[in-house]
Amino acid sequence: MSRPVPNPGILDIAPYTPGKSPVAEPGRKVFKLSANETPFGPSPHAIAAYKSAADHLEDYPEGTSRVLREAIGRAYGLDPDRIICGAGSDEILNLLAHTYLGPDDEAISTTHGFLVYPIATLANGARNVVAEEKDLTCNVDAILAKVSPKTKIVWLANPNNPTGTYIPFDEVKRLRAGLPGHVVLVLDAAYADYVSRNDYEIGIELVATTDNTVMTHTFSKIHGLAALRIGWMFGPANIVDAVNRIRGPFNVSVPAQLAAVAAIQDSAHVEKSRTHTEAWRNKLTEELTKIGLTVTPSVCNFVLMHFPTTKGKTAAEADAFLTKRGLVLRALGNYNLPHALRMTIGTDEANELVIEGLREFMAQP
Numbered sequence: 341m342s343r344p345v346p347n348p349g350i351l352d353i354a355p356y357t358p359g360k361s362p363v364a365e366p367g368r369k370v371f372k373l374s375a376n377e378t379p380f381g382p383s384p385h386a387i388a389a390y391k392s393a394a395d396h397l398e399d400y401p402e403g404t405s406r407v408l409r410e411a412i413g414r415a416y417g418l419d420p421d422r423i424i425c426g427a428g429s430d431e432i433l434n435l436l437a438h439t440y441l442g443p444d445d446e447a448i449s450t451t452h453g454f455l456v457y458p459i460a461t462l463a464n465g466a467r468n469v470v471a472e473e474k475d476l477t478c479n480v481d482a483i484l485a486k487v488s489p490k491t492k493i494v495w496l497a498n499p500n501n502p503t504g505t506y507i508p509f510d511e512v513k514r515l516r517a518g519l520p521g522h523v524v525l526v527l528d529a530a531y532a533d534y535v536s537r538n539d540y541e542i543g544i545e546l547v548a549t550t551d552n553t554v555m556t557h558t559f560s561k562i563h564g565l566a567a568l569r570i571g572w573m574f575g576p577a578n579i580v581d582a583v584n585r586i587r588g589p590f591n592v593s594v595p596a597q598l599a600a601v602a603a604i605q606d607s608a609h610v611e612k613s614r615t616h617t618e619a620w621r622n623k624l625t626e627e628l629t630k631i632g633l634t635v636t637p638s639v640c641n642f643v644l645m646h647f648p649t650t651k652g653k654t655a656a657e658a659d660a661f662l663t664k665r666g667l668v669l670r671a672l673g674n675y676n677l678p679h680a681l682r683m684t685i686g687t688d689e690a691n692e693l694v695i696e697g698l699r700e701f702m703a704q705p
């Protein structure tokens with residue numbers, strides 16, 4: 341009997357394993373520190389704008405997200421015509437893959453690159469080519485060595501999730517300069533707002549001066565609007581034109597557009613989150629190192645910590661130990677980092693509890 345056969349590549353995608361539903365000991369408060377969500381929630385203005393949309397749910401959205409593109413344009417000094425909004429940056433990344441990848445093509449990502457990249461690549465029948473990282477950091481030479489005539493996209497989260505590392509803008513420019521003109525370089529800036537390094541840049545200059553570089557960004561992280569699914573890209577006219585041809589005409593909902601406009605205008609809310617994150621990133625790195633863990637230097641709103649492989653001290657055991665206390669971190673087996681846990685920086689209370697918990701865990705006989 342015949343039955344439907346999925347397109348080539350689809351069945352090579354590892355089925356998505358959702359985060360576990362944490363069960364803490366009775367009486368423990370649960371802190372979800374596994375999805376890089378902000379402990380501050382969105383701006384109160386964004387919540388108010390979201391609620392105001394409830395009065396007109398019968399109307400379709402304006403199809404191009406014009407009000408949001410204009411607000412993003414004002415915030416970053418960009419031409420709104422070069423911006424596309426999407427249902428999360430996930431949609432934008434998938435639209436880019438669909439626009440430029442097909443069977444026989446190749447797309448390059450790095451060893452511990454964001455998992456959406458290989459999924460978007462395979463979903464379009466293309467081959468996912470992995471470039472080795474160095475010290476859990478993108479290595480430009482390794483990427484350039486993987487380029488072939490079939491390469492169509494290079495995916496680069498800068499900084500990257502789940503490693504928390506970044507490459508300086510000079511290196512990004514060297515990467516662009518070394519890639520053939522027909523290769524789209526996608527710079528995913530989901531965590532850009534948390535970076536406080538002089539040699540980092542989000543990539544606007546590169547997008548504005550080339551016709552093959554795209555920058556993507558999201559409202560899911562520092563703006564705290566992950567539930568509403570809003571992302572965007574800034575790109576050259578030729579790429580914007582091509583992607584817009586396959587974008588669904590009403591892909592961003594009215595409540596999402598209005599909340600995002602209010603969020604991007606609330607710079608005080610963003611600043612509060614940035615300050616809190618930086619202070620705790622430093623403190624967590626210092627305290628966890630003292631306890632005996634290895635912490636990868638992070639520029640994001642999370643830290644990656646590495647555990648010993650000795651029985652009783654492993655990442656899996658630490659994960660179970662913390663979960664009982666209501667502290668839910670992210671295990672990274674599906675990122676091929678079985679000895680590490682990723683912790684999203686949470687409230688003061690949550691962060692203190694993790695330090696205290698891990699100190700006890702590591703001191704156990």
Ligand SMILES: *Cc1c(COP(=O)(O)O)cnc(C)c1O
Nearest residue numbers: 428429430454501530558560571
């Ligand atoms: C969280 C994250 C995003 C944002 O995805 P959305 O679909 O916008 O929620 C994008 N890229 C990376 C690397 C991320 O970690």
